[in-house]
Amino acid sequence: MAPPKKNATRRLLFLIIGLIVLLVILAAVGRATGLFGTGNDAVEVETARAERRTLTQVVTASGKVQPEVEVKLSPDVSGEIIELRVREGDQVEKGDLLVRIRPDFYVAQVEQAEAGVLQAKANMAQRRADMLTAEVELNRQKALFEKNAIAESDYVRAQNQYEVAKAAYEAAEYAVQSAEARLREAREQLSKTAIYAPMSGTVSKLDVELGERVVGTSQFTGTEMMRIARLDQMELEVDVNENDVVNVALGDTARIEIDAYPEQTFRGVVTEIANTARTTAAGTQEQVTNFPVKIRILDPHNLNLAVPGTGQALQTSETPLADASPQFRPGMSGTVDIYTKTVFDVVAVPIQAVTVRDFARLQPAADTTRRARTGETGRDDTVSTRFPKEDLRKVVFLVENGKAKMVEVTTGITDDTHIEIKSGLSGGEEVIIGPYRAVSRTLEPGTPVRVKPPEQPGRRPLAAAN
Structure with a gap:
């Protein structure tokens, strides 16, 4: 006769095994009937509508404010300065005596x-x-x-x-x-020995003092004494990345923001694009290749420094008063948005909706055979080989009957948030825009998806309200 304690342990073991078997059977039946389990296999995604809109391609760059015209003055002869008639910031006329050397x-x-x-x-x-x-x-x-x-x-x-x-x-x-x-x-x-102003403008920089000796430029670079600039004609020189400069053209309009005037924006136009790049950190992983681009500031500025007779429109009713105009100084930092191209009434989707897939991996590769005849045996040896070739194409994924549908697209320009779809979509489709990992890697044609409901505005937590 078995001890009572041993029988109780055996009954408990049989009960546990029976519960496990029952749970497995219930899980199989529930999955087969669709009561549960299938929803966990679907990928939760975010969607947006493909819509028609106007897109403007923008190239953003930063740089420094500088005069459009600035002349550096160096003496042709060497000697001691015995007369200095200007100070930094003075306005001079063409032909005025600036410096006299002994x-x-x-x-x-x-x-x-x-x-x-x-x-x-x-x-x-x-x-x-x-x-x-x-x-x-x-x-x-x-x-x-x-x-x-x-x-x-x-x-x-x-x-x-x-x-x-x-x-x-x-x-x-x-x-x-x-x-x-x-x-x-x-x-x-x-x-x-007497140096005169070569143009009318403002002494924007003065590097010498009375009594200082200067070196002439007859045989080598001499002493830079001062700079005269037209401060009522300023521009912004920015560095545009080599990938973006191909989209910039002369005459493109721009929106300029100067750090010293954070609440104002100014109009600009591209006047010059460099043909030679500036390369920093050459030969290293941090190498950057940029092209200098000059943008003229169109809005009135530095009106109190305007030179009479230079053509600056000072008398028009649209020109603000001199004390209200912005005062730009050489070297100020700024950012510019260059509007390079605009398209109207085109199909567009959020940028994150467009991804790339390798069509060679999605479609079965064709088997190719080759025959090698051996002279000794006279029989044919057939060898099956595959030659996978990468075939990358741009695609978007749509939601259709609870599954992901892949559509190949041709893209155009982009703005800050959307990209133009030239072919593949007609507008109104529900495209998948997230999450990023799903769009870029996980989704395949026919993948079950579940659209994430949009977040509903609710009450703020009590702590946040307080």
Whole structure:
């Protein structure tokens, strides 16, 4: 007779096994009848409607504000600054005296060159007298030779002396021309000790002080003394990535935001696109290739710095008052949105709805056979081989009867949120836009899906309300 404790343990074990078997049977029946289980296999997705809209492609870049026209002034001669008539921020007119360099050395050079000219002219006069004397002697010897009064050698000697005197006179003439050229050069160097404004504008940068010595630019880069700029004609130079610059064209409109004026936007237009790139961190993983693009600021600005007679529209009723206009300074940071292309009334879907699939993996690859005949046995050896070839195409997934339907599409331009669908959709379709992993990897044609209901606005938690 078995002990009572052992029998109780056995009955408990049989009861547990029976419950497990019953649960398995119930799960199989429920899955087969569709009571439960099938919903867990469906992928929960988010959807949006393919709709017709207007898209504008935008290229965004950042850069610095700078004058459209800015002239760097460096002296042509070296010396000490003895007169400085401007300060940074002053407005100047074309031809105004800006800087004067001590001219003592260059005055001495002019005086020395003038003395050289006088000496060369005196030498030329002496050589002319020698030539005239030799000419008279030649005529006398010629008359005597014609009368057979002298030997032929005496006549030839007189003729040679005249030619020598004539050549010396011509050399003296050239020496005078050379001395005069040195005098002109010395006077020009003297004139360069006074530096005048090459254009009307504002002294945007001043790098020298009174009494400072500067180096001229005759043989190498000299001292940059100052810059004169047209501050009423400003532009933004931005760096556009090499992938985006192909979409930018001259004349494209732009919206400009300057960091110093966060609540204002300004109109702009593309005026220049560089042909040569700027490359940073070349040869490393952080290498970046950008192209400088210049955008002219169209809205009135720096009106108090406008130069009269430059064509700036200051008298129109649309121009704001000078004290209300923005004041842009060279070097300010800004961001620009360049509107490169606009399409109207096209089918568009959210950008995240478009993904890529390899059609070569979705369709059975064709079997190819090759036969190799061996000379020894004379039999055919048939070998089956597969040659998978990647075939990437753009697709979107639609929701149709609770399943994902893949549709191949052709895309166009994009804006910040949507992408143009040129072919594949006609509008109104329910396309799957998320989650990202499902759209990019998981979904396949025929995958069961369940649309996630849109979030309903509810009450805020008490803590958040408080």
